[in-house]
Amino acid sequence: MRIIPVSTAFEEYAHEQAAKLKAAGLRVEVAAGQRLGKAIRNAELEKIPLMAVIGDAEMQADSMTVRARGKGDLGVLPTAEVLSMMTTLVATKATHL
Numbered sequence: 001m002r003i004i005p006v007s008t009a010f011e012e013y014a015h016e017q018a019a020k021l022k023a024a025g026l027r028v029e030v031a032a033g034q035r036l037g038k039a040i041r042n043a044e045l046e047k048i049p050l051m052a053v054i055g056d057a058e059m060q061a062d063s064m065t066v067r068a069r070g071k072g073d074l075g076v077l078p079t080a081e082v083l084s085m086m087t088t089l090v091a092t093k094a095t096h097l
Contacts, residue, residue, distance in 0.1 A: 002048045004039045006055035
C-alpha cells in the first residue's frame with residue numbers, strides 16, 4: 001500500500017498511519033514530496049495494488065480515502081477498517097479486492 005498525503009502539511013500524519021499498518025506486518029510506504037496527481041499516476045504505473053490519500057478531512061476523522069488499482073476510488077474508510085481489510089487480504093492471499 002502506498003499512502004499519499006495531499007500536501008507536505010500531512011506528511012507527518014501519513015507516516016503515523018504507515019507506522020500503524022507496518023506494526024500489523026503490512027508493507028506500506030509514504031509517497032512524500034510529489035504532487036497528488038503525479039503520485040497517484042506513479043502508483044498506478046508501478047502497479048501498487050492499494051493507495052490511500054490523506055488530507056485534512058481524513059486526518060480529522062482518522063480515516064483514509066482508499067483507491068484500488070483497476071477499480072478506482074473505494075471511498076473514505078476508517079483506518080481500523082483499512083487495517084482489517086488489508087490483514088484479511090494478506091491472510092487469505094487474495095489477489096484483488
